Amino acid sequence: MAQTGPQSFVVRLLQAPAGLDGAFRVHILPESLVHLNLKLGDLCEILHEDGNSLGFGIAWQATDRSNSNNTQRKPVKLSKTMLDAFGLEPGSLVSMRRRTAKLPIAETVTLTDVTPAEWNTGHEDDIEDGRWRWRSGCLLSTCELFASDITFEIAAKKNLKKRFHIEHIQSSDAQSGVPNVFTADDQTDIVINGQGHSTGSSGLIEGYVGGLLDQLQELNSRMTEVLSQTKEPASDAIDYEVNEGILIHGFEGTGKTLLLKYAAETKFRKVLTLKKSSLTASTASKNQDFIRNAFKDARAYQPSLILMDNLDKLVPALDDTYSDVINEELDKLVGSRVLVIATCRSPNDINNGIIGSGRLSAFIELPIPNQLAREHILDVVLSKKVDPEGHLARAVSGRTHGYTGKDLALVVKVAKSNAFRRYNEKYDNRLSTADTNGSGQDICSKSADDRAGVGTNHKSNGVADNLTQTKVVAGEDVRNGHTESVSRPPPQSDPLRPRLTMEDFEPALTKVKPTALREVIFQSPNVSWDNIGGSAALRERFDEILSWPLQYSNIMEQYCERPAKGVLLYGPPGCSKTLTAQAVASNHGHNFIAVKGAELINKYVGESERAVREMFRKARQAAPCVIFFDEFDSIASGRESDGTKGLNVLTTLLNEMDGFEALKGVLVLAATNRPEILDSAIMRPGRFDSHVYLGPPDSAARKEIFAISTKGRPIVKSLNFEKLVDATEGYTGAEIVRICQIATHAAMRRTIKGGSAIQPVTIEDFEKGLEQTTKAVTPEMLLAYHVFAKKTTPFQ
Structure with missing residues (x-):
């Protein structure tokens, strides 16, 4: 058989x-x-x-x-x-x-014309678009199968031919078990560049795109103006250009290409797509002719739509290769019923000439989704089968500040992979147990108690259709490096189907970083308050500063209290200022941006200020967020003391912290060893509302630091840390850590030279470390910090 x-x-x-x-x-x-x-x-x-x-x-x-x-x-x-x-x-x-399954029939197939520019030269208009649509429909209905994201060619009379790319396939039969291949019949609607199909009775984009409701309404409104405009406006009509070009911009993954895709399916007579990959000719002049012909085609089939995705690649800021010809063609569209919609990451990335009246003058920014928008996006990505009550969507949306829709889809993908890995381990463990017991009982015949709450088939247990099975549950078993056939049920009948839980999302949230901070965020440090000796009071302080605005915002509103904008950490070197900032990043669930003040000083005029503005813009997008400035005195020193070295940077920083745009959900954390030289403007209330002094640790803190620094190391049992604590009065935390390192190296040296068993660290080793470590904090330094604290008395 x-x-x-x-x-x-x-x-x-x-x-x-x-x-x-x-x-x-x-x-x-x-x-x-x-x-x-x-x-x-x-x-x-x-x-x-x-x-x-x-x-x-x-x-x-x-x-x-x-x-x-x-x-x-x-x-x-x-x-x-x-x-x-x-x-x-x-x-x-x-x-x-x-497999035995019913092949889904495509109801709508959306095609994009990707015919090379050198094909059919001089014969573009010999065959109407309706004929190409008919020929495409005949081809798709006679072939056995087809799928999205493939390209095919069609030939016609006079040796004319076109190349089409299948962009999208819509089918109500897509749940029949064969989700990615389709057939067509005479009822299948063929759309070429948006022709012959509308997304609704209005011909515009309908429905809700997660987190983009306002932007969608704005886009629909502008498309309606072009579609409803008559060719001969009334003589008393106001002089208003309804076809002003639209520039959609935003971070990667916020939905720019998605909006273009939906716009391509609206009820324009002709939709053309222009992007860098469309220019396939060998010379720039031929590509320029291709661009001119595209605009000419759009003017000939009004109302029409021209889509330009990733415009920053086609007309970058410092490249005029194609910007001049596009500007010329845009100028010819004034008064026409041709609408241009382009996308880019930032308007600063494209040639300035293309922005302005009569060209691209309407801007639609796609923001980083807020928590409500993220929850809606996750509802769509997870589907009601996986998350029927929406518990996962709500929980994950609250922990993904700064994540775009693309980021959230990747988080879900990683979580699903974790779910299957966890399921397969559980499946194999149960199978091994059954084999060990020698019962010969198939896992499908386990008791009802074993299967409680799991479900009995693929559709009833809340598992997404696209969660696929790994090889170990597909009828094969990999053992000892070779494949063996085993008797186990096929995946479709397996009663133990994986379910997504927050356990699967935890590692996914660690692995996937938010796009909003990808260019400036550093690897979140693995530092907890337990790593900082004597940090109990600090922990409580930052719980109030960072956690209260999120957890008790209603109480703060009743007291008319606003969240702190800035916290200044000051004290001698080596007293855990940077370590405190790292603990804040790791333990309070906020996004975190870290930068050394000196890194912002750029010799080129305007670059430093631009870097500061961009940093705050990203922090607002990814709120709640903490911006940590180390070596803060390098950019915020008094303007009367250091000339103009950091003047413009400081002014920009002041404007960002207390300017017209509210600094909501962003905390500025700054660390310095020299608070006395900071500019007086930065110290006034409303900017750095809290000053936290981190001085040399007291005896209890020093004892904790010794315990943390020697944890896991072989120490002689008779060692008396109380003596070391007394001997290190006035030492900083960093100096105590250095003492422990010197003592440990001394013990390692004895072990290596003796070639015997591990030698423990002795009191003599610590005394040697104490001798080699100089106490850097002087009484004069402590007095200066005391004077600063007396002069500046913000709320503590």
């Missing part, structure tokens, strides 16, 4: 004509067809070597047996189209199995 479990194959490229005819046939050797119980024309599922499902194809018999007998794994041949669709390359390892 033929086996039906997956069999391992090596992928080879099928040398076949380009096109969709037979593009999704899986060419398999006859003996492999028998092994898999497949017949010609059967549907088969292709699995990655790790067991994840890649897609589906039509089983077909291979006629070429070249090299099939010389390889350990049998070959399977796939077309270039199929390789691109499923992300495979020649040489990839896959497995396959027979």
